[in-house]
Amino acid sequence: MLRLTAVGAVVMLTACANVTLSTWPDPGAKPATASPPAPTSGVQPAAGAATAQAVPSSPALTSLPYNPAIEERFPDPAVRYETPGLSGQRQGFTTQAEVSDWLQSLASKSQGSGNLLAVANIGTTQRGTPIQALVATHATSTQATALNNSARPTVLLVGQQHGDEPASAEALLIIARELAPRGLLEPLLQKINVVIVPRANPDGAETASRLTADGTDLAKDHLLLSTPEARALATLIRDYRPAAVVDLREYQAAGIFLQKYQAVQRYDALLQYANTANTHEFVTKASREWFTQALRSALTQAGLSNEWYYQTSEQMNDKSLSMDSVNPDTLINSSSLKNAAALMVASRGADLGTLHIQRRVHTLVTAATSALRMTAEKAKNLHQVEDFVARDIASQACRKQLVVEAQPMQEQRTINMLQAQSGAEQQVRVNWTSALQLNNSKTRSRPCGYWLSTSSSQAAERLRLLGVQVMQVAEAGQVLADSYQPAVNTGGSPVLTRGAIEAPVGSFYISLNQAKAHLATAALEPDTPYSYLNKGAILTTSDIARVVATPSVVFEEDAD
Structure with a gap:
């Protein structure tokens, strides 16, 4: 010792030294855009790999708790994604064994390609199931030390913290395939490292449960680390030091919204960047002005509607909406306190089963692709921000004020919904709890x-x-x-x-x-x-x- x-x-x-940073982008400027992977002429994916090919739209569905005309607003994308859980007429999503086989297959195909893919068992669930990550890099090995010494920023993509949100895991299997040899995203490994956890809550996924086996909401366990699932992710982040973290989720299209508002939710994606007490302002700016702006632009360019993330309480007389928590116990907020740019993206349809699954996966593939490309574009800037922020925070010990607790701001906002009976679009004015700016309530x-x-x-x-x-x-x-x-x-x-x-x-x-x-x-x-x-x-x-x-x-x- x-x-x-x-x-x-x-x-x-x-103590904090002067660091010259690039001029911060104009918040009013049009952000960089990114498109999802698309078919490439002459490139044939390996058997069983993710594919994207033109397919006809799904037929209109009936027996819905709302007007079937609503479903016509959400056609399948012009590409088709294939994973074990998305193949043919299968009703179940990709099993954990199939996730493992998929990742292992991709890793084996990377040998001798110049890029390395490897599967890491990062922990074990409460029921004994391994939690797996795929590490993709152009470094000398897939060990954390090699990635950290590679001078390339690492991106962490996490899916299915909630077991009843399957599109995120399916989307990340697609992203993993496109990072493999001959994949459309493989060239990005010249500039970035990528770590993917397709399914952070395998126990919940097995039973289509939102929670872990002991009833914990994993999405809110990233400070206390009471579950082995949260500890596995924390150890992964500690070792691989991602510069950017993206939490992929899903949100309900009907559910409590249908009961409260007699309306169905109409946005393909809901977004939120990290914001919690004491997050460094440069980290917040990177999350907001580099990643989130580019992500919204990429979704819009792909014809996918988007809005800030929102949720509502279970109380029927409460018609307000609120963004996700500003507490430091979520994945993105705890990551921001580790000085990583972080954001959460939720696709529409956690309560829809297999309905619109291609569109939901397409939404999250588009989002993840945008985050990877933005990390590559801002690689040098992210290193500058990381170095400056680390010294600046350390220099503040023993001085200045500390924010003990911060509260989200209260305002009003207009949200577009779809009337359940007619399918017509309607604007709903709501009381809105915003996580975008905080009020320091205790210092x-x-x-x-x-x-x-x-x-x-x-x-x-x-x-x-x-x-x-x-x-x-x-x-x-x-x-x-x-x-x-x-x-x-x-x-x-x-x-x-x-x-x-x-x-x-x-x-x-x-x-x-x-x-x-x-x-x-x-x-x-x-x-x-x-x-x-x-x-x-x-x-x-x-x-x-x-x-x-x-x-x-x-x-x-x-x-x-």
């Missing part, structure tokens, strides 16, 4: 770091999985810190009491002089609904303190 004092080598990053001074007691090893381990550096005290000493006292008549906010506290051997220290400091603050400030204290990973307020002066005790650097 490496012994050092926090006054010197405990810091991993130096306090930024500490130098956090001390955790020896009984907080679970919290320390979860932070390590998130990529946060955690150190342990090697020689007992004292640190100047603000201790939390349970809230009494303070509206739920803890009372901070400053003084010297004992830091015994084996207790933990998390310095905020590191690039992922804001991920640590999201987990460790106790008075939020998603904090480790609130979720039980830290037992009591006496197990945590905010260190307000650079400690002089001796630490052992954790050897990961």
Whole structure:
């Protein structure tokens, strides 16, 4: 173990240095566009591989809970995608065994091609099913160190966090095929690395359940990491350090919307970029102005309608709509605190079974393709942003204000829906909770770091999985810190009491002089609904303190 004092080598990053960045794109300028893979003359895909060929539109469907004329608004695309779950008249989607066979087949075909594809088992579900990722690169190997040293940014594409959203996994099998030898996206591997997790929740997919086997919503478990599925993704992100993360999902076309509004949803895709408290402004700008603008343009160019992501509550008298959570526990928001550009795309039809599956897959293929091409186009810029943001965040330890919690903004918005009885388009004016701009509802001074007691090893381990550096005290000493006292008549906010506290051997220290400091603050400030204290990973307020002066005790650097 490496012994050092926090006054010197405990810091991993130096104070922020001046970095010259490219001029940021004009938000009003037309964003770059990208098109989905299309058939290429003279290139024949391998047997069983994803294909795209002209097919007639699906016949009109009947026995729907709304006017069948609505379905005419959503014709199949001019190309046809083939995966095991999309072939012939099959009613079931691609099984987990078929996903594994598909990925293994692509990996074997890459040998000797100049590009490398490999399948990695990144974890195991609660029911014992392997969770698999495909790594595609032009680096010397598919190991994380090789990708990280390749000078090419890595893109992570994740599908089917919710098991009842199958189009995302099918779309990512298509993307994987097009990255393989002779694929239409293979040339991008000269500029980027790609990691694909087609199915993050295999247990849920097996039973068409939204949740994991123990009833957890995986999409909201990327801070606490209570499930093996979330821990698998966290470890993957920690090791491969993606510069961009795309979460592919689906949303309901009818369901609760039909009950509340007597209307069907009409957008092919709903989008949201990452935005949570303390995300660096340059990371937000990259997510919004590079990736999301290009993605919306690509969808529009492909004839696919799109809008900001929205959802509604189960309360029938609540006609408001809200964007997805701004809490740091979603995949895209936690990734933004790891300083990656991140966005979520949901295709229309989680409740439609196999209806419109070609169009739904086409929507997500278009979205994923746009993200890959934008990463390639902005490769140099992404490295500049990453370097600047890492130093800037680390330099803020012990100074300035920290946003403890932020709230989305309330406004009104007009959404287009389709009347269920007539099929006519209608505009609905709604109260709208927007995640695009945040109101900082709670702030306090930024500490130098956090001390955790020896009984907080679970919290320390979860932070390590998130990529946060955690150190342990090697020689007992004292640190100047603000201790939390349970809230009494303070509206739920803890009372901070400053003084010297004992830091015994084996207790933990998390310095905020590191690039992922804001991920640590999201987990460790106790008075939020998603904090480790609130979720039980830290037992009591006496197990945590905010260190307000650079400690002089001796630490052992954790050897990961």
